[in-house]
Amino acid sequence: MKKIAVLGSTGSIGTQTLDVISRQPEDFQVVGLAAGNNVSLLLEQARKFQPQWVSAANEALADQLRAELPAGVRVVSGEAGLTEIAGHSGADYVVCALVGSLGLKSTLAAIEAGADIGLANKESLVTAGHLVMDRARRKGISILPVDSEHSAIFQCLNGESGKAVKRLMITASGGSFRNLGRDQLQNVTVEDALKHPNWSMGAKITIDSATMVNKGLEVIEAHWLFDLPYDRIDVVLHPESIVHSMVEFVDTSVMAQLGNPDMRVPIQYALTFPERKASPASPLDLLKQGTLHFKPMDFERYPCMRMAYEAGRAGGTSPTVFSAANEIAVARFLRGEISFLAIEEIIEKVLSRHTVAASPSLEVILETDAWARLEASAKQ
Ligand SMILES: NC(=O)C1=CN([C@@H]2O[C@H](COP(=O)(O)OP(=O)(O)OC[C@H]3O[C@@H](n4cnc5c(N)ncnc54)[C@H](OP(=O)(O)O)[C@@H]3O)[C@@H](O)[C@H]2O)C=CC1
Numbered sequence: 602m603k604k605i606a607v608l609g610s611t612g613s614i615g616t617q618t619l620d621v622i623s624r625q626p627e628d629f630q631v632v633g634l635a636a637g638n639n640v641s642l643l644l645e646q647a648r649k650f651q652p653q654w655v656s657a658a659n660e661a662l663a664d665q666l667r668a669e670l671p672a673g674v675r676v677v678s679g680e681a682g683l684t685e686i687a688g689h690s691g692a693d694y695v696v697c698a699l700v701g702s703l704g705l706k707s708t709l710a711a712i713e714a715g716a717d718i719g720l721a722n723k724e725s726l727v728t729a730g731h732l733v734m735d736r737a738r739r740k741g742i743s744i745l746p747v748d749s750e751h752s753a754i755f756q757c758l759n760g761e762s763g764k765a766v767k768r769l770m771i772t773a774s775g776g777s778f779r780n781l782g783r784d785q786l787q788n789v790t791v792e793d794a795l796k797h798p799n800w801s802m803g804a805k806i807t808i809d810s811a812t813m814v815n816k817g818l819e820v821i822e823a824h825w826l827f828d829l830p831y832d833r834i835d836v837v838l839h840p841e842s843i844v845h846s847m848v849e850f851v852d853t854s855v856m857a858q859l860g861n862p863d864m865r866v867p868i869q870y871a872l873t874f875p876e877r878k879a880s881p882a883s884p885l886d887l888l889k890q891g892t893l894h895f896k897p898m899d900f901e902r903y904p905c906m907r908m909a910y911e912a913g914r915a916g917g918t919s920p921t922v923f924s925a926a927n928e929i930a931v932a933r934f935l936r937g938e939i940s941f942l943a944i945e946e947i948i949e950k951v952l953s954r955h956t957v958a959a960s961p962s963l964e965v966i967l968e969t970d971a972w973a974r975l976e977a978s979a980k981q
């Protein structure tokens with residue numbers, strides 16, 4: 602039985618993780634749940650799964666939980682609460698489903714504690730991939746991809762080494778505005794941006810999908826997870842989100858992983874690997890599906906894709922700036938403070954003001970993250 606902690610349990614990935622777990626009670630014991638502000642859902646989850654550790658965004662919310670939960674439950678809060686649950690709840694497997702670079706310290710704490718990780722929180726790999734992968738390697742723990750594209754690549758690779766791989770092809774839906782040209786993006790609304798064509802996800806990643814920042818983050822995530830240079834990681838537009846990604850091998854064979862868009866499949870595979878179990882997802886019927894489409898990435902239409910490759914290739918603190926500036930810009934867009942197109946303008950401006958530091962320590966990454974957030978918060 603795996604002892605599991607879920608960080609970000611009230612979010613899109615967190616709730617689907619608990620759904621997967623609840624269907625296999627004999628295989629999993631939930632020992633920790635961590636969330637932010639949604640204490641009513643967190644309380645419901647805590648009553649159902651009875652973890653020994655629970656964390657909320659702040660002490661006031663933690664007090665609400667303490668009043669409702671049995672005295673034996675350790676209720677903690679804030680960033681320290683997240684790292685405590687990751688590192689001290691006794692979990693041997695931690696699902697990192699927090700959103701943003703907030704997830705970094707708890708990912709590192711889980712590694713330090715020797716827990717395997719189901720990683721959804723791509724921003725922690727983007728901002729500090731060298732530290733995360735190096736520490737995971739030294740501790741001998743596994744980082745299992747939850748992100749659908751990386752799960753697909755992981756499944757296609759099936760243990761084959763980098764030498765056998767010619768390139769990865771990460772698929773991209775094109776996001777909520779894929780049928781609009783750049784000249785039609787001027788006045789698009791938050792409401793429309795949140796309508797992803799194929800997936801139901803948290804707000805931040807849905808906006809990232811519309812700007813193509815999500816795919817940029819995923820290219821950098823793939824670079825770290827699969828140890829491949831950027832010129833062997835391509836992105837292909839695929840509007841149906843049925844092929845979740847592909848690997849081309851040196852002998853010209855191409856392996857692809859297909860399925861209806863349902864995150865419970867990659868989440869479950871990360872939890873049960875190397876076993877496969879039956880899933881509640883609806884089976885893919887390719888005969889009904891009929892046709893699948895593929896187009897080359899359009900770097901003019903999606904400038905964030907270009908910026909992501911540039912940031913990834915520049916390395917060092919550059920991906921930290923790309924990701925942190927984007928987080929602030931997306932939050933501002935969601936609050937109605939800036940336009941959709943201002944997101945990419947802010948990222949570009951903050952990147953242009955940054956002097957890249959090579960091989961940054963954790964302290965330098967955190968300082969750079971704070972700097973980029975401040976810069977991205979400045980009035981347009
Ligand atoms: N959703 C999806 O299908 C996919 C998501 N991902 C990645 O997974 C990660 C999670 O995404 P998603 O589930 O969509 O995000 P959501 O916004 O749906 O969920 C985020 C979770 O993080 C918690 N959280 C936010 N801020 C804090 C905080 N300050 N302290 C503690 N907890 C906090 C939220 O808690 P609360 O709500 O209680 O405030 C919530 O549980 C992201 O990195 C995303 O890119 C990757 C592939 C697919």
Ligand SMILES: CC(=O)[C@@H](O)[C@H](O)COP(=O)(O)O
Nearest residue numbers: 748749773774775776810815
């Ligand atoms: C489900 C998932 O993994 C998301 O990252 C998804 O891929 C977003 O879709 P696009 O970024 O391709 O629009």
Ligand SMILES: [Mn+2]
Nearest residue numbers: 748749750819
């Ligand atoms: Mn993805």
